[in-house]
Amino acid sequence: MITDRRNYDAEMDDLELNPRILAACKKVNFASFSTILSLSSADLGRRTKLPANDVRTLLHTVSEKVYTNPSATALELYHGTCHQSLRVSCLRTGCEVLDGFLRGGILTPGITEIAGESAAGKTQLCMQLCLSVQRSTENGGLAGGAVYICTEDVFPSKRLHQLIQNFQKKLDATECRQLKLGDNIFIEHLSEIDQLVHCIQYRIPLLLKQSQVKLIVVDSVAALFRCEFSPGEAAKRAKRLQSLGAQLHRLSRLHHVPVICVNQVTANMSSGSLNPNQRQLIPALGLAWSNLIQTRLMLGRTAYKLSSGDAVCPPRPEDATQTQAGTDEVPVRSMEVVFAPHLPNDTCYFVVEAAGVRGLR
Amino acid sequence: MFIHYVKGHQVLPRTSKHFRIYAQSKTKMQRDLGSFPLPPVIRVKLKDSGFSVVEDVIEMKPTELSREIGISKEESLEILKMVRESTSSSLPCQPKTPSNSASSSSQRQQQHPEGNKRTVTALEMLRYEKSSPAIVTFCEDLDEMLGGGVPLCKITELCGAPGVGKTQTCIQLAVDVQIPQCFGGVEGETIYIDTEGSFLPQRAADIAVAMVGHCRRIADTNDEEQQTALAEFSMEKLLSGIHCFRCHDYTELLALVNLLPEILDKHKKVKLIVIDSIAFHFRHDFDDFSLRTRLLNGLAQSLIKIASDYRLAVVLTNQMTTHIGNGPSHLIPALGESWGHACTIRIILFWKDNQRYANLYKSPNKQEMTVPYQITMDGLRSVPRLENEQASTSTSFRHDEPQDGNEDDHLNPCKRLRPSENQR
Numbered sequence: 095m096i097t098d099r100r101n102y103d104a105e106m107d108d109l110e111l112n113p114r115i116l117a118a119c120k121k122v123n124f125a126s127f128s129t130i131l132s133l134s135s136a137d138l139g140r141r142t143k144l145p146a147n148d149v150r151t152l153l154h155t156v157s158e159k160v161y162t163n164p165s166a167t168a169l170e171l172y173h174g175t176c177h178q179s180l181r182v183s184c185l186r187t188g189c190e191v192l193d194g195f196l197r198g199g200i201l202t203p204g205i206t207e208i209a210g211e212s213a214a215g216k217t218q219l220c221m222q223l224c225l226s227v228q229r230s231t232e233n234g235g236l237a238g239g240a241v242y243i244c245t246e247d248v249f250p251s252k253r254l255h256q257l258i259q260n261f262q263k264k265l266d267a268t269e270c271r272q273l274k275l276g277d278n279i280f281i282e283h284l285s286e287i288d289q290l291v292h293c294i295q296y297r298i299p300l301l302l303k304q305s306q307v308k309l310i311v312v313d314s315v316a317a318l319f320r321c322e323f324s325p326g327e328a329a330k331r332a333k334r335l336q337s338l339g340a341q342l343h344r345l346s347r348l349h350h351v352p353v354i355c356v357n358q359v360t361a362n363m364s365s366g367s368l369n370p371n372q373r374q375l376i377p378a379l380g381l382a383w384s385n386l387i388q389t390r391l392m393l394g395r396t397a398y399k400l401s402s403g404d405a406v407c408p409p410r411p412e413d414a415t416q417t418q419a420g421t422d423e424v425p426v427r428s429m430e431v432v433f434a435p436h437l438p439n440d441t442c443y444f445v446v447e448a449a450g451v452r453g454l455r
Numbered sequence: 456m457f458i459h460y461v462k463g464h465q466v467l468p469r470t471s472k473h474f475r476i477y478a479q480s481k482t483k484m485q486r487d488l489g490s491f492p493l494p495p496v497i498r499v500k501l502k503d504s505g506f507s508v509v510e511d512v513i514e515m516k517p518t519e520l521s522r523e524i525g526i527s528k529e530e531s532l533e534i535l536k537m538v539r540e541s542t543s544s545s546l547p548c549q550p551k552t553p554s555n556s557a558s559s560s561s562q563r564q565q566q567h568p569e570g571n572k573r574t575v576t577a578l579e580m581l582r583y584e585k586s587s588p589a590i591v592t593f594c595e596d597l598d599e600m601l602g603g604g605v606p607l608c609k610i611t612e613l614c615g616a617p618g619v620g621k622t623q624t625c626i627q628l629a630v631d632v633q634i635p636q637c638f639g640g641v642e643g644e645t646i647y648i649d650t651e652g653s654f655l656p657q658r659a660a661d662i663a664v665a666m667v668g669h670c671r672r673i674a675d676t677n678d679e680e681q682q683t684a685l686a687e688f689s690m691e692k693l694l695s696g697i698h699c700f701r702c703h704d705y706t707e708l709l710a711l712v713n714l715l716p717e718i719l720d721k722h723k724k725v726k727l728i729v730i731d732s733i734a735f736h737f738r739h740d741f742d743d744f745s746l747r748t749r750l751l752n753g754l755a756q757s758l759i760k761i762a763s764d765y766r767l768a769v770v771l772t773n774q775m776t777t778h779i780g781n782g783p784s785h786l787i788p789a790l791g792e793s794w795g796h797a798c799t800i801r802i803i804l805f806w807k808d809n810q811r812y813a814n815l816y817k818s819p820n821k822q823e824m825t826v827p828y829q830i831t832m833d834g835l836r837s838v839p840r841l842e843n844e845q846a847s848t849s850t851s852f853r854h855d856e857p858q859d860g861n862e863d864d865h866l867n868p869c870k871r872l873r874p875s876e877n878q879r
Contacts (some may be wrong), residue, residue: 108518110516111528114529128706132746132749134753154717156710157709157713159700160706160709161711163707163713164698164699165699166699168697169695170695172659203652204652205486304623334742336739339739343651347652347701352506380777384617385734385774387617430489433617435623436658449638
């Protein structure tokens with residue numbers, strides 16, 4: 095996408111083409127390379143009055159100029175010996191059980207959705223990721239900060255503080271001194287879609303360019319989109335969602351950062367082909383949004399409780415009810431993979447404790 | 456000084472590696488510019504401006520060169536072309552040795568001697584189609600539905616909601632296309648164009664490992680051809696036969712499709728092109744729908760041409776969208792009505808009662824039908840028929856233990872893993 099006219103002219107001059115062809119193109123005044131590629135070769139010939147052979151060279155040269163992405167074989171991708179931009183890595187959640195369940199963690203780059211009813215643990219998981227992303231790559235992080243966009247609620251900074259203190263206990267002394275956990279989380283409160291789009295379009299790229307930020311969390315997309323559109327405006331809403339999703343995709347690819355979008359749930363009214371288990375609750379925002387995300391995790395609460403002692407080997411959720419009903423028991427929550435390119439549909443269980451999210455075996 | 460030394464030391468291994476690459480072509484890079492068949496005027500101008508060997512000009516742009524030595528751009532372009540051609544012939548990045556590519560191109564010639572002729576009779580086409588193999592899907596029901604698998608020379612489109620298994624099917628096909636001919640496969644390679652970033656090498660590795668295991672099991676110990684094929688058949692080889700390309704917007708996709716013939720000439724074994732997904736970049740930020748239709752039609756035309764020229768299969772994936780008409784809303788494939796004409800075969804994947812189904816929606820030679828399938832850790836598989844009723848209770852995409860090859864499974868990859876009754 096070339097917007098700067100002068101820049102484009104210079105690039106046009108750099109094409110390795112016969113000056114005759116270049117002159118013909120300049121006469122017709124094409125706006126950009128994408129305009130040239132959008133025209134069929136017959137149309138190009140008609141406009142530029144060039145013979146078919148020249149049109150073919152023009153198209154070929156412009157294509158070579160536009161498509162400069164590196165390519166690799168799947169084996170090179172698998173071993174990570176390919177170009178940096180093609181590499182696929184994982185951001186660890188900071189809990190071994192959950193990492194094992196997610197085959198390494200959150201995909202980087204990519205858009206991961208965390209959906210679930212209220213109080214299912216969505217924000218807790220996101221905050222934990224904001225901390226683990228700051229660790230070095232050897233320790234499963236991405237060595238960068240996080241942007242946390244709140245649209246639903248006030249950011250629970252007290253809880254974050256508590257998490258940081260517990261998180262620091264896990265680190266060794268040198269790492270603890272190096273990381274200023276609280277200083278690397280940028281929090282933004284937004285209440286309108288336009289603000290969100292502006293933030294994603296202009297402000298976050300700036301932060302990413304300085305490469306301070308390695309994780310983007312939007313908590314939540316649904317809150318904005320569910321209140322600003324009336325039921326009759328489904329098509330308009332879908333269009334806005336698609337362009338937002340594409341923006342996030344671009345950010346994620348270009349800067350190699352994971353994007354996490356929190357989503358609400360809605361009651362399932364139809365028996366469409368979308369949902370595998372005819373579940374009661376389905377993620378909000380419909381098919382238009384589902385098409386844009388790569389991985390969908392669904393969080394939920396179960397009826398089981400677990401006493402929140404720091405038991406080394408926590409009992410399985412089935413046995414959990416047998417523990418005596420103390421005052422400090424926590425509900426067992428579930429995490430389900432609805433779809434992901436690399437994971438089977440499966441469910442695992444976790445609890446939210448003072449130290450963060452912990453998976454159960 | 457010490458810091459300097461350390462720095463130099465760190466850089467050394469990298470440069471030495473590069474040096475090795477360039478060492479082979481070094482003689483070419485050091486070739487005197489005077490030895491090229493250039494007009495004397497230009498030769499003098501080059502010399503006067505200080506350009507003496509190939510290395511000096513090879514990285515330059517034609518505008519720079521013309522400005523530098525005061526010749527027309529046309530002339531500088533010709534010089535660069537000549538110089539580059541002389542070096543590129545021996546660069547190590549060219550994977551195929553000349554003898555190798557010559558043999559494979561002659562093989563291609565043999566396969567369809569009518570290649571030069573523009574017109575073929577229907578009988579010839581029928582013969583060719585009957586003789587040309589299809590890419591098996593590893594799901595018996597799906598193969599049956601398609602008449603043996605995904606056919607070459609045609610465009611097949613997979614439509615479905617997110618999570619139904621479009622990408623999994625694509626990765627499975629990318630691996631399956633490489634089954635050696637002695638096992639009844641196509642023995643080709645794949646170009647995988649990923650627009651959504653959903654191609655994951657771990658998944659491809661899972662599927663490849665399962666495929667290698669399957670071929671090992673069905674191989675005939677007395678068949679020498681199969682044994683030799685097996686010897687070099689490995690997960691690594693399968694993965695290196697998948698060439699991945701990424702596209703970040705629709706302009707890049709158009710450019711890449713324009714470049715495909717060149718890429719295909721480089722990788723002569725390619726028998727399958729996957730675009731996952733065609734819809735993604737065409738569904739956002741498009742205000743001009745007539746432009747979108749025009750671009751998509753152009754894309755379809757180019758792909759059909761490539762598919763028939765190079766005798767390969769093209770598999771596209773498409774998203775679903777909710778159609779709101781007069782009646783109740785239902786799901787239809789995205790990209791509009793006119794795109795429906797673009798592909799020869801259209802398969803719609805959907806969920807029903809906890810089971811994945813594939814529906815052959817459009818096909819020139821097979822009747823419409825719906826078959827169940829499942830996605831296991833090993834890839835796409837058919838649903839065991841005897842347990843069809845129970846299948847809905849067990850979640851698919853679950854790791855099935857590899858089954859022992861049945862005695863009659865030799866030679867035929869169409870006879871796929873099917874859990875015997877005693878299993879779960």
